[in-house]
Amino acid sequence: MAEYTIKVRRFQPESGEGPYWEQFEVDLDPSLSVLDGLLQAKDKEDGSLAVRCSCRAAICGSCGMKVNGQSTLGCKTQIGEAQEQADKMVGATGVSAAVADSPIRGEGSDLGSAGNPIVIEPMGNMPVIKDLITDMESTHWTKIRRVTPWLLPHGEPPEREYVVDPESMIDITQSMACIQCGACVSSCLSMEADPDFIGPAALAKAYRFVGDPRDAETQERLHDLAEDPHGIYDCTHCFSCIDACPKGVAPMDQIMRLRRKAGEEGIEDPNAGHAHEMAFVKVIEKKGLLDEALLVQESYAPGVKGKLKPSKRGLTETIKSLPTILRPLRKRKVKLRQAIPGLHHGLPKDEMNDVKSIYKHAEEHNEEFNLYIKGEEGELAEDDVEKGIERSTEPAGQEADSGQ
């Protein structure tokens, strides 16, 4: 058992007062959760402290909240760890700058030497209803419904099951693992800038259908999500959702998969992201070094065909990029030969062989790194090799057990 001070951002809508901070002293084992701490305060001190919770085991997704500024599940965060985290933070008188001046109530406001309090706030990017309870309906669920969140198969179902690639089911099980807790939405920086962004949870849900071989509307879904200005290209790749997700869904990865699939569908990316990626691969494969002028050209007007018959967009984007190169030219930061596509030198031949072997390796190992399947540690592969050996030496024993 250990004593902790939790500092909770409270809001009682019927009091007529604004939000405030309240500190509670709780006493529990460090291995118990922040939610356990909150429930102890609620049970023993103030039953009006509002927090959604149910399973206590990170499966129901009720208790999304911010602990020391990080969006997470209260039940999944051990209070001992939360304390260590709080102690590392400087001046922990409230994490959100915007609300740091709210009044503080409760015991132990002058703790000082006992360490920083654990700061608990409602989730972000959602209106607060009461204390830690947010309005998920108007934000999270509305966005989920935006992506047509149900399977749209073609025609009548088969007599038995749909026969599909076993890997494809495991692949989308990663997004099926989402428990709709909203932690990713709470942490999403793009949504802070653009509240209309469909967002990490809903887009991960969309991938669950796009990646499902049983769904017949994949193309329509991809066009829909790509053409919406608040869709898949609105993500800024900041990784916050991956950090926040308590279930390893890695919503940003699902968004990137959607983008890749959109590229494969020939959908034009307003950021030219896919073409840019391909151009990058091509330029390095050819030269081993980055010819930035060529990169621009290849991104917008790829290949011979692109140059002979450039698209309207290719022309405008290339012309638009000209000032970017003119400025460093004028300041002599770039030499003229570097500014003309194709003139940039490449690596010597022997070094190019190394580059080629990297490409060869990549092509031979062309598989997606899916954290959900592969686990978190790199050594997994080795371990399995060992296990495989162990198992192959004792199958007789194993069978004897089950056959008895």
Place this chain on the structure above:
Amino acid sequence: MPSHDVLVIGAGLAGQRAALAAAEEGVSVGIISKVHPVRSHSNAAQGGINAALNPGDSWESHAFDTIKGSDYLGDQDAVEVMTREAPEEILHLEHLGVTFHRNEEGKLGTRAFGGASAARTYYVADITGQAIMHVLYEQLMKYSEQIARYEEWFCSSLALDENGECCGVVTRNVADGQMELFTAKSVILCTGGNGQVWRPTTNALICTGDGIAMAYRAGAKLMDMEMIQYHPTTLAGKGFLITEGARGEGAHLLNANGERFMEKYAPNKMELASRDVVSRAEQTEINEGRGFPDGTVALDITVVPKKRVHEALREIVLVGRDFAGVDITREPIHIKPGNHYTMGGVKTDIDGRTDIPGLYSAGETACVSVHGGNRLGANSLLDTLIFGKRSGRDAAARAKRNDYTRPSKKVLEDEENLIADLMSREKGSGRRISEIKLELGQTMDGKVAVFRDEAGIQEALEIVKRLKEEAKTAYIDDHGSVFNQDLIAAIELGYMLDNAECTCVAALERKESRGAQYRTDYPERNDEEWLKHIDLERTDEGPELSYSEVTITQWEPQERTY
């Protein structure tokens, strides 16, 4: 006054399946849930769902395993219905989009589970319940025009008309405290089990036996309330569940001496014997001093290949890491039997009909009974879906035949008065709700658990009666309307106390050992006197006992060994 032909209370698997089935019949449906539907506890069913769908398997084999698992207390007509309809239901779910595990040919693949004579458990990693429930919720969103969702509405009592038929329910919108009397031609209770009556439990905080208590108070019969399952593998202290799938994948149980003790108790099925058998074996090891000092034995998952663990038991890897600080792929994890499942509940027929016309029940709330004295792993999801579907259909058919009747407004007034009374109690006027809950949970876990005897159960019953009195003066802190969780907890406490009283009375009455009811003072199964259900009906003096026959179709009771 919102009205729906069919009103479903509870939105876990049984409730959602019932709502969808009723909507398919073309009636208007409302589904009410005290939490957002995807928060429902069906989420926690990890391991899978049973069906005899593989070539070479048969529904008869599945039925026999279920009946043997039930210690012959399951009603065999109901078990037949469930096992016969199982394959079709699995395919239906697959067609809706459940991402079931596939074998190498891309067809549905299975895993082994306890008490089963064939590998017939279909699964999605170890998130099967969650995966199915989220897919059903997708369907609820799809059919939102036919099915009105009342998310975060709490039900506090059933309304009967002058003929004693169920015609509505009193509800409270949790978000703003508004009280409403909903009317309906049929009401289906799917509010889950009552695990919170015990502490610790694998059950979520919401599992407070609401539907069981509401039906009981309205006059419906409860059945087999003494049959409470203790799951063999739960984390000590916290009560978190480690799926039976772990043992299905080959994990061993070891005592503190490193012995695979199941050899002594179930030499054939070993770790995959029925849950009651494994839980008793573990508790015996612990009681006789062969457990660890923290009152546990060990579950060794390291014998399962690591890749397989990550693929099929990923949730357990997370549970071990986050809640016990153990990497289960490298070391054994300490576990013990823990409260898990309510086999008993509201007595229904195979179409979910209770004793009260117009009132239905399905899932863990109901007792059809397919699980009898002990439920097999991966049969609970199946139960929710099959009987959810059947009650949805029958409730819709009833709604088509009948007109709305008008419930008396009195039921709403009664609830409002009760709430006003709760709100008016001054701080310190009695005990805190949370204190009473804790005492109740510890009492039940101490005295009405894996091993029971008359003195213990009697003591528990006395405590429950005292707590019922204390609840009458217990106070709450929150006097507001918006998300008043304090008030809801006080009403839930009432539900829990009714559930506890019924369990104690039934456990005291059944003077034999069968399934989950093990009486150390009556250690044998006694078919001659006790091959029957115990039914309970509410009176002002407490539950009144009666008996009903166990339906036997083709499987005569035999000695049960694994």
